Amino acid sequence: MLRALGQVPTAIRGLDVLRRAGLAPVTRPDQSLRSLLVLRKLGPIAGAARVAARRDHRAVGLVDELGPLTYRQIDTRSNALARAFMANGLGAGSVIALLARDHRGAVDTMVAAGKLGARILLMNTGFAKRQLVDVARREKISAVVHDQEFTELIDELDGDLPRFLAWVDEEHAEGGDGLVDRHGNGRGSGRVDGTTTIEELIAGSDDRPLADPPSPGGLVLLTSGTTGTPKGAPRTVRSPLAAAQFLDRIPLRTGECTVMAAPLFHGTGLSQFLLSFALGSTVVLRRRFDPEATVRAIQDNHATALVLVPTMLRRIVDLGKETLGQYDTSSLRIIFCAGSALPPELGNRATEAFGDVIHNLYGSTEVAVATVATPDDWRRAPGTVGRAPVGCRVALFDDDGNRITAPHVVGRVFVGSILSFEGYTDGRHKETIDGLLSSGDLGHFDDGGLLFIDGRNDDMIVSGGENVFPGEVENLLLEYDGVMEAAVIGVPDDDYGQRLAAYVVTRPGIKVDGEELKSFVKGNLARFKVPRDVVFVDELPRNATGKLLRDRLAHG
Template identity: 60%
Template sequence: MLVGKVTETVRSIEVMWRAGLIPFPRVDEGLFALLAMRRIGPFAAAAQVAARRSPDVTGLVDDRGSLTFKQLEQQSNALARALQSRGVTTGTVIAALCRDHRGLVLTMSAAGKLGARLVLLNTGFGRTQLADVVRRENATVLIYDQEFAELLADVSGQVERYAAWVDNRRALGRIPVLDELIASTDDRPVPSPERRGGFVLLTSGTTGTPKGAPRDHTSLMSSVQFLDRIPLRSGECTYLGAPLFHATGVSQFILSYALGCKVVLRRRFDPEATLRGVHEHRCTALVLVPTMLQRIVDLGPRILSRYDTSSLRIIFVAGSALSPDLGNRATAAFGDVIHNLYGSTEVAVATVATPEDWRKAPGTVGRPPVGCTVALYDAEGKRITEPGVTGRVFVGSALSFHGYTDGRNKELIDGLLSTGDVGHFDEDGLLFIDGRDDEMIVSGGENVFPIEVENLLEARPDVVEAAVIGVPDPEFGQRLKAFVVPAAGSRLDADTVREYVRSNLARYKVPREVAFLARLPRNATGKVLRNRLA
């Protein structure tokens, strides 16, 4: 046990050194980063480390222009002091409802410097969801973009409000604006808080009010779970398409900042603007959720060829399932750069598929990086070790959470946390996700996972996307129903869909019903809202 721990630590240090997170031989810089992480948390520490190493280098580009790492550090100091003068202190809970821009970045850093707890709210929330989460998380400060003002109607009037992005200053009335607070406040360094504040990510909430997954124990060593299989490097450039409130976006933002990389943000995702940003800034990494990648690839060769994306070494995809068809199309368009991460809000990283893994086995989510353990268990809790046998997926790592903010937790076996998914390993040890445990249906006594049918349908050139769910059936207990978004000009009909599935899969996997939609309902991070389909 001890030998294994030492080996893992040595390997972790090697990974961080290779990425440039520990700039050998400047071990003191590595120690500074480690101490900063412990004192003020990952957001503020990453920005502080970058400002110390490369003060005059551009650290952020957003819709309003660019800021150096030094400017970001100074402005977050000023914001922290301004909030502190208004009563924000160690333990205060700040909720942020913002799109991706400097206001959110500065809020994240300022909260860390004050020891405040930051709750990152989903910009796709409805009024009721928003009010429920703000109340449950005990937030007393809400920082928001003006466009979301109407969503705050059900939030208690006792919650102090601050505007991070302003469209019409006059309409805000007496609501304080972050830019004005920063401009009018001293930007000297802020004394360390009594204790670290931490932050809270929220689950997708596709089945109700999102649950809070706190991140109170992040450390510099945890970064190896990404860097071991995703070759981010110091001083490069990351285009962040995935939203910062989501685990995918925020993890890569922290890592990129800690590595001194320039980060390019846009408030709203646009596929062609993303290509333009990669081209203009010579980005080496592009961070997306699968629906964003699909919108980019769907632009087609004529538009894709307008932009030089040869600088990309990494297209980092996470947040929902990457279908074999989409991954293959993206590889054909951009080369061997697809890195497909599997994880969840609760477990963080589980596995990563490198481009080599994908070439070998399209659809795989890869292998666990250093510091992560993945195991499969059957319904009785017995571990599955045979390849090709489907089981429930459990994960262990230093980044796994220790329970939701409402006191509930995910199932634990042997110290490993349930992801809620089912999957199998192939003969080479590569993991495949077969679906959600709660999405499996039993039709006529046969277990069916809808994702297999979805992947098959999405491989058709006349299908843009598809979702398959289980619905009640008086004869078979349950049956499949497919929702298909046909390509423009397609003459696809239900009989063709059923016959196609019948000719490729077992008969009990053929959907009895097929519905055609203009688009699938999705949340802000691209996950299909299956409850709406049902």
């Protein structure tokens, strides 16, 4: 009882956040109640799509390379696809794996799965064959929906597994002209190499509404798999107040437009895609990221928000003032950046290019939202990940489980959120303290209570008995003229246990001297934080979402 009473102020504050965003209009409580019931029955993906269709079925919900789709078209297309899935033996409790880039076929599949009560498993488009096979077996998938480009990868799976094509490359389409009809259906796309396409299923099925499933199917996000087979993290959204965790510190509003550069299989892209659908906003998708095309999409669609990961933001900013100045991006109010650390140097350059629009979110596949830095936070303390929004709690603990409250003291980061997962699909879980879940990161608060992430627990380097966090050294290296990217790792050393090695990517046409780099670090940080080795490389190894793969860096 006391715990429930303690949650009342948070609930009230969360409702006020939703009201300001336009999700809970005071004048239409009946509409809010109906929306809540739909989300309860269908889950966050199909539920958000249906709510948006009821709010304004004529509104454009999605724009991809084939053009726009209204929310009504998304609703009817997913009805037809859900019925086609049922005809192929899928239903409530099925697990549908989706291995696709960002386009209407991927969205159709996610919404249709929700209407069936099936679980959708979002596969990483950067998977190796062994990762794909291991995940598919562990999650006991019932069918796979994939883009034509991943056919060879999919061939490694059980031959009896139902499979459907979500996107067909133009040169492989049988009689396809690349156009769509007035319902948003692709014309002329049938079977490719004997595999049925999503468009064929939609065109051949009844698009009337379906009965609601017995329970929401849910979805499974996968961890990045940087240390082995990716783990499955089921995500269940039980409360409409979950949206308030984003909207409290990110001023998205109903009926706007978001350019989605981050992939939908990643928590960053998926969360903002769902939130945009819930707001009845337009989502602009492209199958592959291109920095200049992304800026053009902001202009052409008068987008108010851009969702991406730091490596994408760097490529956009690196276009330079001359190229960026060719496009009108004045409609942009929000750059939502998440997925990995946003270096101060990069955030400051983006602020200079686009104004005070940086919103830096910190979270993970497991804990979901932890903190968000607003533009004011960033101006005050570049590099911060901000504060916990409504409904979230963040605390630091030492190795003995004692709470750390003093500023500038590094501790392990623990997070509490209604969006946190409840354990991996293989039965394992993260460490918890006082109901808070470990993020696996180390961080500290400044004097004003803003959180900074110092690095991963397992990334910390112990050199000569001193603890070094790579991020601090990397951020400093990025400030050196001519350095475009930098990564610091520990390598074995007979005298110090570990020594620091810096891997550096320089800007085209600029030569950087390794000894001068070391002197630069020595002039700004403690001696034990100076890299003993500087290795110049053409690029740093990263996964499909831009996360640095430190284990692939080998000093040689």
